[in-house]
Amino acid sequence: MENQHRLIKGYRDLTQDEISLMNEIKEQGKQLGDLVATLKQMPNVDQRWVSIGATDLQTGLMALTRAVARPETF
Numbered sequence: 530m531e532n533q534h535r536l537i538k539g540y541r542d543l544t545q546d547e548i549s550l551m552n553e554i555k556e557q558g559k560q561l562g563d564l565v566a567t568l569k570q571m572p573n574v575d576q577r578w579v580s581i582g583a584t585d586l587q588t589g590l591m592a593l594t595r596a597v598a599r600p601e602t603f
Contacts, residue, residue, distance in 0.1 A: 539602030550597045558590045 534540040543551065565583045568574050 539600045541599075541601065543598065547597050551594060554590060554593045554597070558586075561586050561590070 535542075565579065565586070568579045568582075569576065
């Protein structure tokens with residue numbers, strides 16, 4: 530279904546600049562996810578901190594996404 534976001538309360542249409550920013554955030558997130566995956570494969574790295582870092586990075590990326598999208602709901 531095209532334009533599904535219009536059926537979800539609190540969503541709005543984004544400008545092309547906002548779409549570009551969202552795509553940049555997603556690309557940076559992919560790169561950070563790849564880095565986290567590499568760190569998870571390293572036995573001499575403190576995995577507890579890798580997990581904390583991964584969570585904090587996900588939180589930060591979500592915050593950046595919401596900063597651009599500006600959802601109208603909590």
